[in-house]
Structures are given as structure tokens and as C-alpha cells.
Amino acid sequence: MLYLDYAATTPPYPEVVEAVREVMVRFYGNPSSIHRIGMEAERLVIQSRETIAGILRVKPAELIFTSCGTESNNLAVKGAALAARNRGNHMITTPIEHASVSESVRQLESLGFRITVVPVDESGAVRLDKLEEALDAETVLVSVMHVNNEMGRIQPIADVARLLKAYPAALLHVDGVQSVGKLPFSPAELGIDLLSASAHKFRGPKGAGFLYCREGVRLEPLLAGGGQEGGSRSGTENVPLIVGMAKALRMATDRLDDAIERKRLFRAVLAEGIASIPELRLTGPTDGEGMAPHIVHLTFPGMKSEVVVHALERHGYFISTKSACSSGEEKPSGTLLAMGFDKPRAVSGLRISYPEDYTEDDARRFVTALRDVVAELRPMIRKSKQAGGSPR
Numbered sequence: 001m002l003y004l005d006y007a008a009t010t011p012p013y014p015e016v017v018e019a020v021r022e023v024m025v026r027f028y029g030n031p032s033s034i035h036r037i038g039m040e041a042e043r044l045v046i047q048s049r050e051t052i053a054g055i056l057r058v059k060p061a062e063l064i065f066t067s068c069g070t071e072s073n074n075l076a077v078k079g080a081a082l083a084a085r086n087r088g089n090h091m092i093t094t095p096i097e098h099a100s101v102s103e104s105v106r107q108l109e110s111l112g113f114r115i116t117v118v119p120v121d122e123s124g125a126v127r128l129d130k131l132e133e134a135l136d137a138e139t140v141l142v143s144v145m146h147v148n149n150e151m152g153r154i155q156p157i158a159d160v161a162r163l164l165k166a167y168p169a170a171l172l173h174v175d176g177v178q179s180v181g182k183l184p185f186s187p188a189e190l191g192i193d194l195l196s197a198s199a200h201k202f203r204g205p206k207g208a209g210f211l212y213c214r215e216g217v218r219l220e221p222l223l224a225g226g227g228q229e230g231g232s233r234s235g236t237e238n239v240p241l242i243v244g245m246a247k248a249l250r251m252a253t254d255r256l257d258d259a260i261e262r263k264r265l266f267r268a269v270l271a272e273g274i275a276s277i278p279e280l281r282l283t284g285p286t287d288g289e290g291m292a293p294h295i296v297h298l299t300f301p302g303m304k305s306e307v308v309v310h311a312l313e314r315h316g317y318f319i320s321t322k323s324a325c326s327s328g329e330e331k332p333s334g335t336l337l338a339m340g341f342d343k344p345r346a347v348s349g350l351r352i353s354y355p356e357d358y359t360e361d362d363a364r365r366f367v368t369a370l371r372d373v374v375a376e377l378r379p380m381i382r383k384s385k386q387a388g389g390s391p392r
């Protein structure tokens with residue numbers, strides 16, 4: 001069996017599991033307690049903050065620990081917009097954001113914020129010309145993700161930041177849940193004001209995340225309480241998971257260059273294999289230019305993606321579909337529609353995501369299984385054609 005759904009979640013590194021266990025057992029104090037047991041726990045939180053800050057080349061005080069990527073995105077989008085309300089009420093985002101961003105934006109709209117959704121081009125990259133047109137003196141926040149979680153497009157964040165320079169009131173939030181620990185970058189050097197991350201995407205524990213919040217950026221807290229995390233995120237710190245998150249990020253980034261190279265090789269084998277199966281269409285260029293190294297996306301027009309996922313599971317491969325299926329009716333992927341895909345393609349998306357330790361032989365074996373599955377399902381494609389579907 002081969003788990004190919006690393007963009008959904010990852011198995012934690014064994015060393016991370018051990019660190020979390022050890023902290024749960026030995027360092028159970030509350031970091032706010034003033035006695036030794038509390039101070040030992042506090043020291044671990046401080047060290048973890050310093051570790052993550054060092055990796056991202058930011059200041060430790062610029063990191064806010066949260067419970068997940070969803071919370072980081074909610075805090076960034078709503079916290080920044082609400083704190084900036086007296087400076088303007090316009091927000092800009094894209095149609096391919098994770099629901100934790102797009103639903104936060106929707107909540108702000110219901111509170112009276114004006115929202116502009118800037119389109120993406122056919123490659124899935126945000127249209128910089130449209131973004132420039134949308135920016136105005138009232139814009140207080142622009143939220144653009146770094147790596148799209150569905151099809152893996154890397155967004156031109158440095159270019160977005162450059163455009164924002166002419167609008168000093170506009171903050172840049174980047175959902176980095178699919179890029180932190182996967183791509184080498186520093187939010188400060190890229191011109192990002194707010195960056196969200198989630199530990200379980202980089203082989204850390206579930207239930208931990210962080211938000212980088214550039215010094216001087218004000219956030220309206222979403223949780224009122226004891227004033228932890230500089231008042232931005234009340235609640236007793238989850239010491240074991242914070243330690244596990246820092247350890248995972250350290251391990252992921254220590255081997256980053258090599259990991260990227262290995263994932264690129266894996267990607268190249270998959271891309272070539274997919275291109276050789278006529279029923280399938282690779283999303284994005286075969287050479288992976290502009291795409292994240294750890295995600296390969298394809299479509300199988302005329303075939304429900306769920307059917308392919310389950311067929312591959314029978315062969316021992318676990319991949320992902322992003323098109324939600326409710327009561328048998330298929331809902332096309334909003335991301336793929338935004339890229340201009342027609343409905344048969346937008347309901348047939350498949351995502352393959354993987355770590356650095358899978359080999360090119362693993363990729364070749366997967367392509368063989370994919371070829372077998374397409375052959376098994378071929379009669380069903382014909383059926384959907386007769387039913388009026390237009391697969392290509």
C-alpha cells in the first residue's frame with residue numbers, strides 16, 4: 001500500500017511522536033504558572049518559538065501559536081480586517097482559497113466589508129493585472145494563498161507584495177499551509193504581513209499551527225480570555241504539540257533541498273506516466289514549472305473522481321478527490337472552474353501528494369496501477385458519454 005494523500009495530512013515523524021509523548025509526561029505544567037513546573041513548560045514554548053522563528057528568519061515575538069491552519073486563517077483574515085476597520089473596509093481575495101479563508105471573507109462581507117475576488121488565469125495563478133485594478137485606498141487586506149491545496153499551483157507572492165507597496169494600508173495575508181516546510185522562504189523577505197501554517201501538513205502533530213504576524217500589525221483577537229500569545233490568542237498553550245510542531249519543522253527544513261529534488265523526480269515520473277494514458281489530463285505543465293513539488297493534479301474527464309479513488313484504493317493506493325459529492329450529485333471543484341475547466345473536467349479532479357522518501361520505482365508502480373484502473377473503468381466512460389457527458 002502507498003499513501004499518496006500527504007496534502008490532506010501526513011504521518012508525524014516518529015521523533016515528533018516521541019517528543020510529544022515526553023512533553024506530555026514530563027512537562028505537564030501550565031506555562032503561566034510561576035513555579036518551577038510551570039516555568040519548565042514555559043521554557044519549552046519559548047524554545048519552540050525561537051526554533052520556528054529561526055527557520056522562517058522572523059522574530060520570535062512575531063509568531064502566534066494556534067490550534068490549526070483553519071484557526072490561523074480565521075485569526076489573520078478576521079483579526080486583521082476588524083482591527084483595520086477605521087482605515088478602510090475593502091478586502092481582496094481569490095476564488096481558489098481554502099474554505100477557512102473564503103468563509104472568513106464571507107463573514108466579513110456580512111459585517112459590511114466590500115470584497116473583490118480577483119480571478120486566476122488558466123494555470124491557476126492570480127491575475128496580477130486584475131489585482132492591481134482592484135487595489136484602492138480603502139483596501140485593508142489582501143489574502144492570497146501560497147500553494148494551492150488542490151492543484152498545487154505556486155502563487156506569485158513576491159509580485160503580489162510588490163503591488164501592495166503603493167498601498168501602505170493594505171496588509172498581505174498568505175495561507176502558507178501547503179508551503180511552510182515544503183518550500184524555502186521567509187515571510188519577512190517575501191513581503192508577507194501575515195502567514196498561516198499548520199503542523200500536520202509537515203509531519204507534525206494535528207491540532208497545532210501558527211500565524212506569523214509582522215511586528216506592528218494589529219489583530220483583533222477572536223478568543224477573549226487570559227491574554228496568552230501576546231493577547232492575540234488566549235488559551236493555555238498546547239505545550240506538547242507546540243514542541244512537536246517545532247521539531248517537525250526543524251526536521252522538514254533540515255532536509256529541504258534534497259526533499260524538493262526527490263519530490264521533483266517523483267513528480268516527473270508521475271507526469272510522464274499520466275501523459276502517456278490518453279484518458280487522463282495532467283493539470284499544469286509536464287516539467288512542473290510553477291507547481292509545488294509535492295502535489296500532482298490530473299483530471300479524468302467523463303469519470304467521477306470518487307470512482308477512481310475507490311478503484312485505486314482496491315489496488316492499495318490512497319489518493320484524493322477534491323470535488324465534493326452529495327447525494328450522488330457531483331459538485332464541480334470551484335478551483336478548477338475558476339481556472340476555466342469545463343464541468344466534465346471540474347468534477348473529475350484527482351490529487352496525488354507524497355513525501356520525499358518515496359522512490360521513482362514507487363511512482364512507476366503507481367502509474368502501472370493507474371493504467372490498470374483506467375482500463376478497468378473504460379466501459380464506464382463510454383456509458384457516461386452515451387448519457388450525454390462530453391469527456392473531452
Ligand code: PLP
Pocket residue numbers: 007008067068069070071073098100145147148149175177178198199200209
Ligand atoms: N489552508 C490550506 C491551503 C489547506 O490545505 C488546509 C488543510 O487542508 C487548511 C488551510 C486548513 O488547515 P487545518 O487542517 O490545519 O485546519
